[in-house]
Every structure is written in structure tokens, then in C-alpha cells.
Amino acid sequence: MNRSLLDPFQSLELPEQIEEYLDHGNARCVAYNPFGTLLAAGCQDGKVVVWDCATRGVAREYEGHSKQVTCLRWSKSGKHIISGGLDQCAVRYNVEKGAKDATVSLDAAVVSISVHHIQPHVCVASFAVGSPSRIDFTTKSVRAVPTVLLDAEAKQTKGAAQNSLLSAIALCDHAGDVIYVGQTRGTIAIVDANSLRFLDVIKVSGSPRILSLVLNSSGSHLAAICYDRVIRLYEVASFSGRAARRKSFTANEVISKATGRHQAPKAGSALLGSDAMLKLVREFQNAVERNQWRSVAFTADSEHLAAAAHSKTEHIIYIWNRDFGNLTRILEGPKQGVVDMDWHPARNMLASVSADGQIFLWVRVYRENWSAFAPDFEQLEENQEYVEREDEFDVNARAEAAPGDAPAGEEEEEDVDILTLDPDLMQDEDPDSLRHLPVHILPHDPPEASDPDKDAEGKAAAPAAEAVNEELEPSKSRPSSGGPTAAGRSKREQSSRTLDEPEALPSKRTRQ
Amino acid sequence: MSEKQELVVPEAELAEATVKPDSVKADLTAKKPGIPANFRLVHTLTGHSRAVVCVQFSPEGSILASASGDSTCKLWDSTSGQLLRTLEGHTKGLSAVCWDPDSKYVCTASDDKTLRIWQADNGQLLQELSGHTHFVFCCAYSPRGNLVASGGFDEVVRVWDPSHGTLLRVIPAHSDPVTAVDFSSDGTILVSCSYDGLCRLWDTENGACLKTMTDQQNPPVSFVKFSPNGKYLLTGTLDNQLKLWDKKAKVIKKYSGHKNSSHCLFAAFMPHASQAFVISGSEDHRIIVWNLNSKAELQVIPGKDNPETAGDGHCAPVICVSALKTGIFASGALEKDCTVKIWRDDNLVQLSQQAASPPL
Numbered sequence: 001m002n003r004s005l006l007d008p009f010q011s012l013e014l015p016e017q018i019e020e021y022l023d024h025g026n027a028r029c030v031a032y033n034p035f036g037t038l039l040a041a042g043c044q045d046g047k048v049v050v051w052d053c054a055t056r057g058v059a060r061e062y063e064g065h066s067k068q069v070t071c072l073r074w075s076k077s078g079k080h081i082i083s084g085g086l087d088q089c090a091v092r093y094n095v096e097k098g099a100k101d102a103t104v105s106l107d108a109a110v111v112s113i114s115v116h117h118i119q120p121h122v123c124v125a126s127f128a129v130g131s132p133s134r135i136d137f138t139t140k141s142v143r144a145v146p147t148v149l150l151d152a153e154a155k156q157t158k159g160a161a162q163n164s165l166l167s168a169i170a171l172c173d174h175a176g177d178v179i180y181v182g183q184t185r186g187t188i189a190i191v192d193a194n195s196l197r198f199l200d201v202i203k204v205s206g207s208p209r210i211l212s213l214v215l216n217s218s219g220s221h222l223a224a225i226c227y228d229r230v231i232r233l234y235e236v237a238s239f240s241g242r243a244a245r246r247k248s249f250t251a252n253e254v255i256s257k258a259t260g261r262h263q264a265p266k267a268g269s270a271l272l273g274s275d276a277m278l279k280l281v282r283e284f285q286n287a288v289e290r291n292q293w294r295s296v297a298f299t300a301d302s303e304h305l306a307a308a309a310h311s312k313t314e315h316i317i318y319i320w321n322r323d324f325g326n327l328t329r330i331l332e333g334p335k336q337g338v339v340d341m342d343w344h345p346a347r348n349m350l351a352s353v354s355a356d357g358q359i360f361l362w363v364r365v366y367r368e369n370w371s372a373f374a375p376d377f378e379q380l381e382e383n384q385e386y387v388e389r390e391d392e393f394d395v396n397a398r399a400e401a402a403p404g405d406a407p408a409g410e411e412e413e414e415d416v417d418i419l420t421l422d423p424d425l426m427q428d429e430d431p432d433s434l435r436h437l438p439v440h441i442l443p444h445d446p447p448e449a450s451d452p453d454k455d456a457e458g459k460a461a462a463p464a465a466e467a468v469n470e471e472l473e474p475s476k477s478r479p480s481s482g483g484p485t486a487a488g489r490s491k492r493e494q495s496s497r498t499l500d501e502p503e504a505l506p507s508k509r510t511r512q
Numbered sequence: 513m514s515e516k517q518e519l520v521v522p523e524a525e526l527a528e529a530t531v532k533p534d535s536v537k538a539d540l541t542a543k544k545p546g547i548p549a550n551f552r553l554v555h556t557l558t559g560h561s562r563a564v565v566c567v568q569f570s571p572e573g574s575i576l577a578s579a580s581g582d583s584t585c586k587l588w589d590s591t592s593g594q595l596l597r598t599l600e601g602h603t604k605g606l607s608a609v610c611w612d613p614d615s616k617y618v619c620t621a622s623d624d625k626t627l628r629i630w631q632a633d634n635g636q637l638l639q640e641l642s643g644h645t646h647f648v649f650c651c652a653y654s655p656r657g658n659l660v661a662s663g664g665f666d667e668v669v670r671v672w673d674p675s676h677g678t679l680l681r682v683i684p685a686h687s688d689p690v691t692a693v694d695f696s697s698d699g700t701i702l703v704s705c706s707y708d709g710l711c712r713l714w715d716t717e718n719g720a721c722l723k724t725m726t727d728q729q730n731p732p733v734s735f736v737k738f739s740p741n742g743k744y745l746l747t748g749t750l751d752n753q754l755k756l757w758d759k760k761a762k763v764i765k766k767y768s769g770h771k772n773s774s775h776c777l778f779a780a781f782m783p784h785a786s787q788a789f790v791i792s793g794s795e796d797h798r799i800i801v802w803n804l805n806s807k808a809e810l811q812v813i814p815g816k817d818n819p820e821t822a823g824d825g826h827c828a829p830v831i832c833v834s835a836l837k838t839g840i841f842a843s844g845a846l847e848k849d850c851t852v853k854i855w856r857d858d859n860l861v862q863l864s865q866q867a868a869s870p871p872l
Contacts, residue, residue, distance in 0.1 A: 055673035418739035
């Protein structure tokens with residue numbers, strides 16, 4: 001609702017500085033929920049902490065893993081969180097009930113999780129070694145997602161054995177049709193989500209290992225972090241028919257088809273040639289320092305691409321313009337490496353996790369709109385010479401120009417509807433999605449016996465607030481309200497309520 | 513009342529009522545005075561020893577909270593009028609009380625410069641929010657229940673996190689005591705008004721000022737509230753007027769007939785399914801009910817001069833009102849009276865019951 005009153009140009013700016021840091025447990029990975037109202041963080045001790053973005057306070061804490069949580073994702077409705085950890089388990093939590101509702105044991109430590117958009121009980125987990133698995137939480141079934149080696153040499157016979165040593169990163173797309181698998185030998189395989197057969201295999205030039213895959217919010221672009229210190233941006237070819245119509249292949253068919261081509265391309269689709277499902281659009285890198293990338297994210301409007309540099313001592317995030325490829329901004333934080341990063345789904349805000357477990361919130365510094373404070377204020381961009389009117393200082397002219405009260409007849413006679421909500425606000429009532437968590441207030445003991453858990457939460461701007469308050473202390477000598485009783489509601493000049501003032505006034509007043 | 517079903521209407525006078533309970537149809541109340549209001553007294557709740565300054569029904573309607581200058585807040589059952597519990601703990605008189613949207617917690621604002629959050633079902637004190645440097649005058653809960661805004665005589669608006677009791681933001685809102693704060697229905701806009709004659713809209717996310725609404729003569733604004741759909745603002749000013757504004761700072765409706773020149777009176781919307789009412793008390797001990805759209809005074813509940821006089825009305829300035837959309841409202845008055853009265857319009861209550869569960 002505030003969108004109609006906001007200045008449209010302000011909201012397009014990129015974040016500039018850290019506004020606040022959240023500290024509760026040693027966070028290792030973060031994810032915003034699809035609406036941007038809650039932030040989930042997986043911690044070193046296996047807990048998942050859910051923060052309320054509006055209050056920057058801890059809303060919930062879930063237990064599920066016995067070792068560090070390495071990755072977590074929200075389901076599209078916001079009702080479930082699926083996390084993977086070093087204890088080789090994938091756990092699903094029910095956000096509302098506040099507890100885990102399913103656990104699946106796997107064979108290796110989980111490195112990355114991607115939740116199916118349409119079926120929230122299905123997810124794809126990627127491991128440090130071995131091929132990714134498609135996990136169904138309702139049936140507790142685990143199916144391996146196939147990977148394929150496209151080496152021209154005769155390593156095909158050892159293909160099956162080789163695959164188990166190599167790892168791959170898998171990502172579900174937004175339509176729920178395909179799974180993108182970034183493989184060790186520099187290929188991105190596109191696999192049908194249901195049949196787990198290959199649709200396309202894209203070779204990356206130079207065959208670097210694919211470290212991470214990220215889709216933007218609309219699913220139109222895919223970013224891949226490659227081991228050769230380049231981030232490659234692919235455009236997803238919008239296929240008119242659904243994936244089912246495309247020919248799908250098994251791994252052996254893929255290998256034979258790929259090697260059978262006359263000129264196997266060094267880069268691009270190995271199966272479909274120019275009809276590839278992913279087309280390379282741009283490459284991003286830091287050509288000077290050639291640093292490795294830790295994590296990448298698209299901005300909410302997909303206009304920019306942000307990537308966190310992999311470094312132990314520096315907290316640097318680069319932001320490029322996606323269309324033009326130029327570096328727009330570099331965000332520098334305290335001297336701690338970036339472990340994970342997530343962009344807010346709706347606003348230009350960013351959460352990054354530092355190596356010591358704190359979550360930094362990057363926002364754009366707000367510049368006050370002075371025109372909003374009074375109707376006749378006009379904010380000028382530069383100095384303007386003021387030219388006086390001829391009758392500016394004439395007494396007569398000004399008396400005539402004094403505005404009179406609007407005649408009563410000008411009031412609208414139309415009817416006012418105070419009940420129906422705007423259509424775009426009705427989405428809040430959508431029963432399928434969970435946007436906000438109900439608030440539970442626990443009793444807060446007086447300071448002597450306060451609960452230690454309550455102290456370790458998001459820091460508020462309390463010190464700054466106190467400073468502001470000092471300046472605002474009213475130093476006027478106007479008779480203030482009456483005394484300590486219900487006279488708080490009376491108008492200031494009411495004489496019958498002027499009781500002994502000193503006891504009613506705060507002590508700070510006398511200091512001025 | 514969320515089903516959009518056809519309303520089967522047996523009686524003739526109900527033929528005027530709208531068929532769809534969820535919206536107010538324009539042709540219904542366009543030029544007619546509308547359904548007459550006929551509120552009668554059902555309960556008089558005594559118990560406070562000093563003036564009653566604020567009454568609020570819980571969002572689900574079963575409990576009525578009343579705040580008083582005797583430093584306590586009492587919770588009453590709204591149908592039987594029975595006292596449920598008393599929330600004691602403040603050291604000075606209260607100025608306002610508000611409910612959280614789930615009807616679980618009550619927040620009170622007091623002259624002892626603190627706000628307190630209580631659990632409604634057992635009266636336990638949960639949090640104490642301190643930070644204001646002068647009397648806290650008004651408080652409001654955000655519709656998500658995760659924020660509390662308060663304004664006070666220190667001329668600032670403070671936004672708190674009630675679950676942890678922490679201060680989130682201080683907004684230097686006005687240059688005179690802040691008399692009322694309210695959140696819009698989606699919680700993104702916060703409105704505050706003050707004796708300096710200004711009504712300001714703030715962005716809840718970052719505390720930025722979005723708009724300032726001011727009238728020609730700048731009379732001190734004593735009350736402001738959003739309409740249930742967040743599109744309009746109702747302000748009460750100390751020149752005996754209530755005004756309905758839209759967000760473009762244009763006055764759409766004006767209501768007068770009551771007396772409001774020295775106290776900060778509350779006004780209430782009663783968004784009944786059939787038509788919407790505006791109810792306000794008056795400093796001359798009366799209570800006035802207007803039709804929202806036609807601005808006609810539908811009912812004036814007369815007051816009386818002293819407690820011994822016969823009559824149902826209050827014998828002191830009626831400071832506060834709070835209304836349920838089913839056709840019941842409560843009023844509270846200042847010293848000499850110190851009571852809360854619950855008023856009911858049987859016709860409206862019956863209409864809303866039929867809308868909720870239409871006879872098959």
C-alpha cells in the first residue's frame with residue numbers, strides 16, 4: 001500500500017552499506033523466503049534460525065541436524081524449509097508448526113539443495129562426491145540424477161565407475177520440468193525432472209568444473225560459477241512445447257550422439273547444436289585479480305548480478321549490470337570472508353554471511369524526501385534564482401489573495417467504501433502460502449534474571465535512538481499537560497489540570 | 513462474514529440491506545439517510561475508580577479492554593459485561609490500550625513513560641517497553657502483530673518489537689505531542705497525528721515520511737485512524753469536527769454535531785454489512801452516530817448532568833468509543849462517571865448474524 005506514495009526512482013537503487021548485522025548462532029547459509037518476510041539461517045550446530053525481517057528479531061529456531069547445516073531452501077509456498085547438512089541428512093521442516101517433519105538419510109555430506117517448485121515434497125540434493133539425488137519426502141525415496149561424461153577418449157567404458165567419484169551441482173527450474181546439473185567436466189546437463197533422462201548437454205569452453213548454479217526469479221537466466229574464475233550467464237531458451245515433447249536420452253545415448261557428431265563443438269550444446277536449451281550470453285570475471293567466486297545471486301528485478309568473492313580475509317561483493325556487463329558496484333564489508341549470500345526477493349536488499357557466523361544486511365542508505373514533510377516544500381536539485389513577483393510585497397495584493405475556506409458544497413457526495421481491499425492486497429489472504437509467522441511473546445523477566453537467549457538477537461538501533469531523543473527534548477516553556485492521572489488526554493491550555501509540574505516532568509528537562 | 517452468498521431476507525425493512533455482505537453498495541445509501549440506528553444500553557460496567565480513557569474490543573470481539581486513569585486496565589466479557597480480569601502494574605494513569613490482531617496480547621500506554629504488553633487470557637505481564645521520555649499517549653499494533661507503534665508527549669513515534677521488547681526505530685514525527693498512531697491494513701504505512709495540526713504518513717520499513725496532510729487552519733488533530741481497508745483516514749480535530757480524508761490529502765467527508773475542543777476524543781468506524789457508521793462521543797456527555805456516506809446524524813444518545821439523574825447516558829465527557837462490526841459499541845467517560853457502557857442495536861446485530869449464517 002505504501003507503493004503508491006513512494007518515489008518510484010528511489011527503489012531502483014542498489015544497496016550501499018551494511019545497515020545491521022544479525023547474530024544468533026554461527027550462521028553458515030541463508031535463504032529468504034519467497035516473500036521476503038522471513039530469513040532462514042542454518043547454523044554450525046545444526047540449528048535452523050528463522051528471523052523476522054520486519055523486526056530483525058529471531059522468530060523461530062528449529063533443530064534437526066546433528067552437525068553443521070550446509071544449505072537450505074524454502075518451498076515456494078513458504079510453508080516448508082528443506083536443509084542439508086554435514087551429517088548426511090536432508091531434513092524438511094514445517095515452518096508453522098515449528099518442527100521438522102521428515103528426515104532422509106543420504107550417503108554423503110550434502111552441499112546444495114534445490115526444492116522443486118511445484119511439488120514441495122521433492123527436492124534435489126547435491127553432494128561433495130557422487131551424483132545428485134532426487135529425494136521425495138513423502139515416499140522417502142532417493143533416486144540418483146544421472147550424470148554423463150563427454151570425453152572423446154575412451155573413458156566411456158569406465159563411465160559408470162568414474163561418475164561416482166565426480167560430483168555435480170543440481171538445480172530445479174521454476175516450471176518444475178527440468179533439472180540443471182552442472183558437472184565436474186565442464187558440462188551442464190539438462191535432465192527431465194520426472195523421467196530423469198537427458199534433454200540436452202551444454203559444454204562449457206575450457207571444461208571447467210561447475211561450482212554452483214543459480215536461476216533468476218523468472219527462470220529466464222541461469223548463472224553458473226565455474227572453476228576457471230568466470231561466472232557464465234546463460235539464457236534459457238523458452239521452449240514452446242513442454243519438456244515432454246523434446247527427445248530425451250539416456251546417458252549412453254548421449255555419449256554416442258555427442259561423439260558421433262562430426263565437429264563436436266567446444267562449447268554449446270553437444271546434442272542439439274544451435275537449438276540448445278541454454279545459450280551463453282555473457283561472462284563475468286574480475287580480470288585483474290582473477291579471484292574465485294563463492295556464491296552468486298540475481299537481484300530481485302534481474303537487472304543485476306551479484307557475486308561474492310571467495311576470500312578468507314575480505315568481504316567483497318561485486319555487482320554487475322546483467323545486460324551491459326559492466327561492473328556497477330563493489331560492496332566491501334568487515335575483514336571476514338563471505339560464506340553465503342542471498343538477495344531479497346522483492347527489494348534491493350542483500351544478506352551475506354561472514355566467516356564468523358554473522359549475517360550482514362546490506363541496504364541502500366535512505367535519503368529523506370523533504371517534500372513529504374509539508375505540502376508546499378519542493379526539493380530542488382540545484383540552486384535556483386528566485387525572481388520576485390511585482391506585487392510580492394504589496395500589502396493590498398496579499399490581502400486579496402488570502403485563500404478562503406473551501407465552500408462546503410465542494411465536498412464530494414460520492415459514497416465511500418471502507419471495507420473492500422485492493423485486489424493486490426488480497427494476496428495476503430492466500431491460504432496456500434505462509435507469509436508471516438504468528439508472534440509468540442514470552443514473558444520477559446526483569447533485567448536481573450533475564451534469559452540469555454533473549455540477549456543474543458538482532459541489534460536494534462537503540463544507542464542511536466537515545467542520541468536522537470536528546471536533541472528532541474522539548475525545551476519549550478508552554479504549559480504541558482496536567483499531572484499523572486488521566487489528564488494525559490487533555491489539551492495543553494486547560495488550566496483546571498495544571499497540577500504541580502515538577503513531579504510530572506521527566507528529569508531530563510531540567511538539564512536543559 | 514466471509515462467505516459471499518445470497519442473503520435470504522424475510523422482513524421488509526431488510527430489503528434495503530445489501531445482498532452481498534462483504535461490500536457496501538453505493539446505490540443503497542446514496543441519497544437516503546439509510547437504516548436508522550437504534551442503539552440501546554445493555555450493560556454499564558463499573559469498577560474503575562478514575563476516568564475511563566480508552567476502550568477497545570478485541571479483534572475477534574469477545575473481550576472489551578478498558579484503560580483508566582487509575583493505572584489499571586480491565587478486561588470485560590463483551591456479551592455479559594462481566595469483569596474477567598484487571599491488569600495492574602502501571603504506576604501512573606493509562607492513556608491508551610490496543611490489541612494484537614490475534615486477540616492474544618494487550619498493549620497499554622501510560623503516563624509512567626512505559627508501555628506494557630500483557631497476555632489477555634491470564635493477565636500476565638510479558639514485556640515492558642521503556643524509552644519514551646514523557647507520557648506515552650497512544651499505541652497501535654501492526655496487523656501482523658510483530659510491531660507496536662507508540663506516540664507520546666515527547667513528540668516522537670517509537671516502533672517496538674513486542675516479542676523481544678526492543679526498540680526498532682524512533683521517528684521524530686512532530687513538534688507537538690503525538691496524539692494518535694495507527695497502522696494501515698497491510699502494515700506498510702503508519703500514520704501519526706499531533707497537536708501541531710499535521711497528520712503524517714510514514715513508511716514502516718524504513719521510517720521515511722511519505723506524506724503530510726494538513727488542513728487550512730491547522731487545528732490540533734486529536735485522533736486519526738485508518739479505515740478497515742486502509743484507503744481512507746478519519747481524523748478528529750479540536751474544532752468540533754471529524755473529517756474523512758483520502759490518501760491524496762483531500763477531505764472527502766466532514767462530520768459535526770459533537771463537541772470536541774479540549775479533549776482527545778476517539779471515534780470509531782462501525783463497518784456493518786448493511787452500511788457503515790461513524791460513532792463518536794462528545795464533551796457534552798452525548799454520543800453521536802453518523803451514517804458514513806450521507807453524514808446524517810442517525811442517532812444521538814443524550815447524556816445527563818450528574819450520576820443521579822435518570823437516563824442511560826453518561827454524566828461526563830464521553831472520551832472513547834470502540835465498535836464491533838456486528839452492531840455493538842462501547843463508550844467510556846471521564847470523572848464523575850468512570851463507567852463503560854455497552855450499546856447494542858438489535859436490528860443490526862440480527863442482520864449481521866443472518867449474513868454470517870444465512871438460513872437455508
